[in-house]
Amino acid sequence: MTEINNELNAEDIAALEADFAKQPQADVISRAIQQNGINNAARDPKSVVRTNHVFSVEVKTGGVTNQRQSGRCWLFSLTNNLRHQFAEKYGVKDFELSQSYLFFWDKIERANIFYDRMISTANLPTTDRTVDFYLSGPGNDGGQWSMSAALVQKYGVVPQSVFPENNVTKNTRDLNSVLNLKLRRDGMQLRDLVNDGVTDEELANTRQKMLSEVYRIVAYSIGVPPETFDFEYRDDKNNYHLDQGLTPKEFFDKYFDDNLDDYIVLTNAPDKKYKKLYSLPSQNNVVGGKPIQFLNLPMEVLKETAISQLKDGMTVWFGNDVVEQSARKDGILDANLYHRSELFNVELSMKKADRFNYHQAEVSHAMVLTGVDLVDDKPTRWKVENSWGEDNGEKGYFTMADSWMDDFVYEVVVNKKYLSEDQQTLLKQVPEPLEPWDSLS
Template structure:
């Protein structure tokens, strides 16, 4: 058979390795210590000290536990920083479970509509397969959290606290995805049999009621109103009775989420253009996901401006690359795997995105930056993995890691130039569901 891996070829491969006398030494080190420990660059730690020329006081970190809700946690971090500064409640926390609940309901509603809209396509259709592969995942974008907040408001964490199923979403996610895929069969069959639009929408509402029931059982019942009771850092007591989640947001947070732009660095596509990602919108009629695509240096300049103004920054990144979780280190030169294995492993950022090596796998919060002679050298990062990682939950990120693995930052409109605002307000170019930014 053509190109079959023959014994002769295998013998040649073995012989080439045996001729490299350094391989046994490296082999012993890697087998005993693992790839990361054996390839760690000891020079990185010395430059990643935890002193920052600009640093926000943001209190204790949160903990998303065994869930993919980082995008919710980072959004709630930004909002609680606003609240904490205004009302002097340093370690206040909003309910991530509340946002998670409504995202499950809204995302199920969106899924049903997409299934109905695409019912005439073959099952092998790439877009349809994208939705069926992950009907209601944990992951998300900043605009998705913003859409939920704009429609449902927020509540304090003690009003709707974490549950077993928010701390570990595995069991509920499996049950919900099974339910949604089964419902997809039913809706497609109804459409194929010629069901009317009214019949399809009636069935959709029935199915959505079942999703609401499942989510209520697993996560809890979201409050329609509550009493807001707290003590500030000066131990002064406050209470505000019978307030709704939207009233609470307007009164105590008041951040206009439409006053922000998601600025991205996606060098696999043209810069200075606006893109949208309709395949990941989660609220019908709600905030849409858009990206203002700019060169990386623009992202850094915008981030510095916002930190100088005293506001933290939501950012999307690929935290699984060049990261030491225990010590909270992020540096593009942290692990020298190319030197360890003696092979070339370099790719440009655009190449990583085009060839599926890149992944916007996580969202965190920028809370500081170190400027040396006016240039960024390292960044302070608030993570949502609890206090046991990094320095009480805070990571330090080298500037080269920002270049290579930061893809999105959320910036106030007032920091954008006139030209950038014009692009941000233009008609976006829709991206495919399988774009790297998804």
């Protein structure tokens, strides 16, 4: 590759200054931006009309949850789906499951699988792209729906009253920092042992000691999860209930009807072939657990299946890029919320496939669809349950314009029964593995 070096000279800078001076109303625009900020100056006031809080199809839900300063949205979104089912079936409006319980086991499982990855790639340099990915954040929070499903299938769930939030789970930065340091150090030592040719027994013993130390860190920080517990609650009619001696798996099997294997992640990633099944093995968190898989389909299929599930009274987990074209405080998600191209007189639009290819698209957040407004059977806006507490949006609920779903929603999780027979046949494919650094990661 030929190196190109275009040095800025005085003539170039003069040309830039001259072009800026020719922009119409440059002084007016500069004042508006510098006094109000870019987004406030570019915001479309009509977005409030497009995203009003009325929906023709709406699942009955209660108050919202709050993930605080943590990256656990993927866990909150799954537990929110489950708790709504419980609330409807047993008449407990604001019942909440423990996200801390699943978070605990995710930290242990991620350390376990990280050690395997360090051992299996010990012959590769740390500059190798895959090794670099594994080392980039082994103790971090983010995750996929299938990762949360794998944890539920292996460990069950518990009510939040049994294993509540604490200072660490509400702000996970310090724990993540400690675990990143610990795991990277362990990874270095495991790689050195492999390359020094130690016995399998010595390697296994060292690995087990490391995992025990991770458990200690996490247990000190989050607490030790219960092996059994008594489930005690009052329903909305003030009736008292007590169910004693439950294990977390028994609790899930007894109180929740869903088989998580009946659900599939549909993705809309136009940079990839449609009607194909993909996997992301680099982000699996449980050895032997549910693998991360996506069925890539056009957006109209994601919408149709999500609407069908909502009409049947079931909420929908979805992955999205919440930082794009959104107003957090007002709870607005609208692809035309900020007219920044017009503000700067600079073309800033990109097609969805191009945003994936050039790292502008990112699955940065997970939320829950709880309603949709249909006009002539076509969606115009969607009701969204977030996990940022009641101070954002309409008591924690956001409104998403259908245009935003087109542009910035990348995944929905629906029951396979809402797929056509032809679409269900696609699930029999051998999934094509995606690289660790893929845009869907």
